[in-house]
Amino acid sequence: MRRLLFKSFVQGILTEPAPAQDDGALAELAARVNQASHKRLGRALSIREVDAGSCNGCELEIHALSNVLYDLERFGLRFVASPRHADVLLVTGPVTVNMREALERTYRVDRVEMDQHQNPP
């Protein structure tokens, strides 16, 4: 254990810098989305992911976003456990018949929380 901790300490942080926005149009779009989302949602974006029948490939790659090399959370993007904590519902898969009800229920909770966030009683 000590060896591993020492190695981690010596090798430094593995997280890679964010990809460069070399495309002008892309940078402009990012800036506008950023502005709009900042106004509506604040600085962080909470995402609730629901697998509605995917092959599990998407889930593996969404997991990868949180590994030490990408560390998505440093950009204020966070995957949350409950739709009640979420700003965004991210759906993977073709939406199977058997997942329809569960997905709709998750979506409705998400919407209610969003509305309350934007229009507090």
Next chain:
Amino acid sequence: MASLNWPRSIVRREDWERAAARLQEGELALFGLWAEPRYAHMAVMERETNACSVFSVECEDNRFPSLGRLHPPAIRPERAIRDLVGLEPEGLPDARPWLRHSGAYAFLPAQGESLHQIPVGPVHAGIIEPGHFRFTANGETVVRLEERLGYAHKGVDSLMLGASIERASALAGRISGDSTVAFSLAFAQALEAALGIEVPSRALWLRALLAELERLANHFGDIGAICNDAAFVILHAQFGLLRERVVRTAEVCFGHRLMMDRVAAGGVLCDLPADGDERLRALIAQLRKDLPDLIEVYDNTASLKDRTVGTGILSPALARQFAAGGFVGRASGRNFDARRTPGYAPYDRLKFEVPVVQAGDVNARVWIRIREIEQSLALIEQILAQLPSGPIRTPIATKAQTGVREGAALVEGFRGDILAWVRVGPEGRVERAHLRDPSWFQWPLLEAAIEGNIVADFPLCNKSFNCSYSGHDL
């Protein structure tokens, strides 16, 4: 019409029933059970001789004798047959729907003092596939777990009907994304058996290379996730890094992180690039350098071992009865690996061991996977050293074929053995295909393994099995 490896014969009802009795006695192991209108099919292996066969029985009045009546591993496949094909397994002990969800579901009862139920899913707290778990607990202790699956059911068997070879192959590669190489390989082998296609030797070796990379990526990711479920985050981060190194190298060498759509009937669709050998050797060297420290930490952290040792024990008897594939079976004494039995090229030319232990707990499943990582690293080195040159694909001329052809294959994915069966029609289209994920014979065992454990250890047990939802639900 039948393939050489898995000869299919149409049997009388008496013979079907005799096979059910032999499954019950343990003389046969069940490798698959599926159906089409008028016929039910079972794939079995003789325990003594490892001889493989497919038996089919004609279903008069849409009925056939249930295997599940005598052999419990057949119960869920038979429930699925009822749902998907409409055939009635006579004497099926559990007649509730399985993949077809309609209305309220009657969970099995549990009786006793102070019991309470905990429903979990199909939407889970983490980013995982959908499924429902119904726990009945006495305080912290799980008295009964019942799974309800089918949420990821998208009708793969139906989508296969009449599909072109290309479309069907793409579907096969999307049955379970974590095992896309293994599924593509199983389906390709079944097609090659059906159509009598000879695969160039370089392609066979490249397939093994892809398959071992896939095994490495999944084993790294899952060991990390198991540690994470014991709240031991540092190993999750470290093993996640190793997984990422593997999938990045896969992308650079083969153009896709999960290596989807790289294996096709007749060979492979991509060759190793000029610097591929060097990159893969660098990857193996890096992994060999990083791994020992992580294993040392896993094995010497008392708080972590406290969670994994003695947790979620699967008995060797159950593993044998269900012919549980992969690390689930091998951690509970079942010495089986499809790369060796029935075996396929190029593994007959490669040196590897199949690790087996008896303990059957979470720790044993972790250790089998650590040992398999070591084997896969050595296999990749051997493959790189011996990779033959030459073409990577034999063109398939389905149009020239006449008559109906069938083929089957058994391939070792990271989870265990995948059975693929296909029938190609005279037009060169898939008339019917069925791919059986290893999870069919592992999911029911998770219910047994969790019994008597505490609720808080379920994530650990579940992750140590890591059964597929999508692969099972089809």
